[in-house]
Amino acid sequence: MAGNPNTLIALGSSPDSYFIGYGRRYFAENMPDSFTSHAKKDLNISMTQWISMSKALDTWVSHNVATAKFHFNGNINQDIRDHLSGANGKAAANFVSFPDCDNPAHYFIKGKNEGAWNAFLDDYFVQKLSKTRTDVANFDAGLTGMLFGKGKTYILMFKAGFLADVDDDEVPSEEHPLYKVLVQYSDGWCIERGSTLCFYDSRYFYLKFKRPGESQIKMHWNLPPIMSAKLAELKEQAERPEEQIALMQEDQMWIQVAQTRMNAEMQMSNMLADQMRRGGLSILAAATGGTVVETTRYY
Structure with a gap:
């Protein structure tokens, strides 16, 4: 149903390193201290x-x-920091991702403005991006992000679809779970932000698919057993009536925060501000993905 709790996943460096959020609650194990502190103090799952x-x-x-607002580790690379704030001539970002690389200076940035993006990557990815930009019409205008998986695997996300290129050494057959789900949704589906691929095992992923212009999101995942068990536990907790009421109250509070911010930024007229107040639930839909349908797991 509409307004289902948001699911938020971050895969760490091993099966026992992860963040899983659902509704109001989360589990975080063996993640960096700066992120764990953020999760405790000011990470809201519905609005992230x-x-x-x-x-x-x-x-x-x-x-x-x-x-x-972006939240990030205090010693983040200066170029990335500049993109997050739109400072020092850098295009202001609205999405960031990182490749399977030990260099903390490597990144992909999608800018707030249509057509704006930047990346600092290995030559392999630079060449792939350059060729695809030449081959795909309106590449810059349609690009919404880039996801990276183990090895050379990557996914380019567009407004009207996606392009995936898997590392043959990591995804060796058509029976591989990642290959299967990408083929299943290759025609007419987009991959949404909030999706993630795994760096330590190519079999693990969490992907959100949506057709352009529609609100329904289909989620597919293949997670380590401990993560699957923790997610099931969070879902069970979220079914409790007191949890549902508390989540609704928190979400309404955050909707008001969003409305206040947008009113200030846009200097809206009283009429438009009234329209925003009456349409405030669209902010929540942006975070939760509207109607959510859980589909086949690829175990």
Whole structure:
């Protein structure tokens, strides 16, 4: 149903390193101290669309859609920091991701403005991006992000679909779980932010698919057994009536935060502000993905 609790996943450096959030509650194990502190103090699961974590876990970024603020580790690379704030001539970001690389200076940035993006990556990815940009019409305008998996695997996310290129050494057959789900949704589906691939085992992923112009999201995942068990536990907790009431109250509070911010930023007229107040639930839908359908797991 509409307004289902948001699911928020970050895969760490091993099966016992992860963040799983659902509704109001979460589990975090063997994640960097700076991120764990963020999760305890000011991470709201409903309003956090995505978390990006580097392979070494030394760099991370999350984004709160209500406040439009990024949260990140204090010693993050200066170029990434400039993109997050739109400072020093860098295009202001609205999405960040990291490749399977030990260099904390490597990143992909999607800018707030249409067509704006930047990346500092190994030559392999630079060449792939350059060729795809030449081959795909309106590449810059349609690009919404880039996800990285183990080895050379990556997914380019577009407004009208996605392009996936898997590492043959990591995804060796058509029976591989990641290959199967990408083929299943290859025609007419987009991959949403909040999706993530795994750096330590290519079989593990959490992917959110949506057709352009529609609100329903289909979620597919293949997670380590401990993560699957923890997610099931969180879902069970979220079914309790007191949890549902508390989540609704928290979400309404955050919707008000978002409305206040947008009113200030846009200097809206009283009429438009009234329209925003009456349409406030659209902010929540942006975070939760609207109607959510859980589908086949690829164990």
